[in-house]
Amino acid sequence: MRKLFLASLCLMQFTLMKADGKLTGHPIGTPYSVDYSNGQRSTTVNTYAMAFDGKLDTYFASYDRSYTWAGLDLGEPYVITRVGWSPRNDSHGEARVVLGVFEGANSADFMDALPIYIISERGTIGLFSYADVNCSRGFRYVRYVGPSDARCNIAELEFYGHKGVGDDSHLYQLTNLPTVSIHTQNGEIPYDKEHQIVSQLTIISDDGTTLLSEPGTTRERGNASRSFPKKPYRIKFDKKQRVLDAPAKAKKWTLINNYGDKSLMRNLLAFELSKRLGMSYTPFGTPVDVLLNGEYKGCYHLCDQIEINKNRVNITEMTPQDNSGTELTGGYLVEIDAYAGDEDSWFYSQKGLPVTIKSPDSDSITAEQRDYIEERFNMMESNTSRYLDKESFLRHFLVGELSGNTDTYWSVYMYKNRGESLFYTGPVWDFDLAFDNDNRTYPVNSLSDYVYRTKGSCAGSMRSFVDKIVINDATSIGKLVEVWDDARQKGLNEENLVAFVDSMENVLQASQKLNFLRWPILDQYVHQNPMVWGSYRLEVDVVRQYLMKRIGWMDNRLNYVFVPKPNGIEDAGAVSEQPWRIYNVSGQYCGQIMESLSPGIYVVKQGQTVKKVRKN
Known part of the structure; x- marks a missing residue:
């Protein structure tokens, strides 16, 4: 009986969807169109109203090339069950609809908008394409946002549905990955690392059954990665949030852009190595699909912001009043950073290391705190045996060398807690160039020595600093082998790492297809790519083949022979x-x-x- 009831219910829902009529309303959209006869801005020709005039030989073309749209004010909420579209009749029209996004909202400024469908196939001139929509919330305002650099360029749009406010029992995700949708006030696009744009930050996950939507801000982040057309972002909620299955409840989160990493997994793979090599804290990271003001931006990694937090860098967070006694001793978060000179709060160590003070930040650090951390860092640099926690440094070193990361010592986080004399190394960060993805070090497994000693990039005098520990300190060398052996005994091997890569490739399949529609670079050299492999599968194969050789390379360099340890x-x-x-x-x-x-x-x-x- 239950099966019969469910079948009847599904039939009723299917019949209702098919019975939903075409919706009418007041046309709305980007105000300025383009008059192609003179290339000038217009409000009378090719306007958004023409996307709803029932004529396939007229069209909407916006004056601006990106973040433009056409839609309807339905007057009251409707649950949308179907959308239709037809491309502009010209030589580019059929391709221009690919990655167009449909959204629904209940605020006229679309700050509360949710995606309801993304187009992944070319259209057909003179015909409508249709897609069923599986989103249970009702919307008063609906729109189509054209893909990047397309001027929207749409001949006709249609929306179908039935009246009702609906609910949030099932929302739309672009793929199997969580969807991160950012809407900014007045449609302002983040443009630097300083200005935080007021935003509504929305994350849809668990196959559309979980929604997090809160106010916050968005800005750009990163250094070299900011020069890419696919921009990296830092999002900040107004109040602390527990995002997806991340351990930390926090305001700040990063969206890593993975532009030069065509496998779309190198940072997450490095985080897996960090866990297997016993780092005390490994940043949370997971792949997501990102929309900005309704425009599809690509596949990103949603990760922790590296900051002081009980589930991130777990040390005492200082206040401006902590200027003497034990309070002055910590906690401090610093970064040996080749870009330190671009930051507000930084110093050169006595032996030539550029150091950014990450916490306390430049807005709150006092002169006493700055003097203290600079003095203590210099003491550590001169006497690592006394003031550096060697074990965390060696675990960090192994992650960098196992991954073959060119930039391991271009940027190194360290921290010092209150009441302790030691500096600890970590967490690991920034692996876009790792796993054989840098023409300066490729192929990494052919190098005669560690990456940092041969062709790796090192900030300031960092190469000498590392040599002092892993090359010239017999005690540290012995401990290095012990840490490596412990990880190998616990399953750090080629088979397990390749299995992890295989699982990530499977998880990323749907998202990578959309990503490389948006960024068609699989047949191009970008950033430091050593080779153009031409397909996503071959890009992932590079990572697989690298790992199958790297474990053995590390065994040989450490003069280590893996012998399974018996129990008795x-x-x-x-x-x-x-x-x-x-x-x-x-x-x-x-x-x-x-x-x-x-x-x-x-x-x-x-x-x-x-x-x-x-x-x-």
Whole structure:
């Protein structure tokens, strides 16, 4: 009976959708059109009203090339169940509708707009294309936003639906990924890193069943990445929000643009390495689709902002009153940063490292705090054995070298907590050029030494700083091998990493198709690409092939042999027959004669037999 009832309900809903009539209302849209006869701005020819005149030989063409639209004021809310469109009748018309976005709103300024459909196929001149809409909220205002650089250019639009305010039980996502939709006040487009544009920030997830929509601001972010046509953004909610399944509840979040990374996964893969190599904090990150004022911008990574927070960099956050005693000792978040000179609050260390003070920020830091952190950083730089937490530094180092990241030491975060003398390294950040994506280091696995020592980019004197720890400090070298062995024993291997890449490729399939419609660069060199591979599949194959070789490269460079460790420990007297191969607990080969070794625990291997033994 239940199955029959559900089938009947579905039939009723399907019948209702098909029975919904074509909606009429008052045409609205971008006010200025273009008069192609003279190229001038107009309000009388090619206007938005022509997208609703029922004629396929007229059209709307906006004067501005992007962020322009045509729509209807329906007078009261309607649940939209179907949309239709027909392209302008000219040589470019059929392609101009690709990535056009339909939105619905209940505010005339569309600040509260939600997407209801995105076009992913070319149109047909002289014919209507139709799509069913699966969005349960009712809207008074509906519109079509043309794709970038298209002047909207649409011959006809149609909306179908039934009267009602609806609900939010099911909203529209562009793909299987969460949809991030940003609407800015007066349609202002973010244009630099300083000016924060008032915004409504909306995230639709869980197959359209979860909605987060709150006021906030948007601005650009990043350094080199800001020069790309696909811009990176920093969004900031007015109140702290728990976004998707991120651990932190926070105001600030980043949208990483992945323009030069055509696999669209390198940063997320590096974060996975960070987790597997035991970093105390790995930034949250997840792939999303992004819309800005109704225009599709592409596939991004929604990530933590690197800042002090109990679920981000978990140290004490200072106030301007913390100027003496224990309060003055922390917490501080700094970044060894090649771009430090572009920042408001920074210094050069005594040995030539450019350091940005991230927290306290430039608006709140006091002279006492600035003097203290500069003095303490110089002490750490001169005496790393006493003032640098070597373990966090070595784990960070391994993430950078395992990923083959050119920029590991171009930008390095460090932090110091209140009441502690040590500086800790992390979190990891910025891996667009990693995993064989930089023509200056490609192919990374052919390099004779670590990336940072050969062709890597280092801020100031950072190369010498790293050498002092991982090349010239015997204790640190031993600890480095121990950290590597621990990760290898826990499953850091080629098979598991390639499986992660495979899973990410599957998750990104629908989104990458839209992304490379918006940014058709798969057959172009962009940023530091070493090769043009020509397809998304081949771009991901580069990452796969790199990882299949890199683990072995790292084993060899560390003089490490992976030996699975058994659980039990036997007495060394059990090692009676030769030949045994003997390793210490860090996986380093120690020869074949137990008697010559110092007391301790060893791993011995003969064929497929592995034992852990104790020599007294």
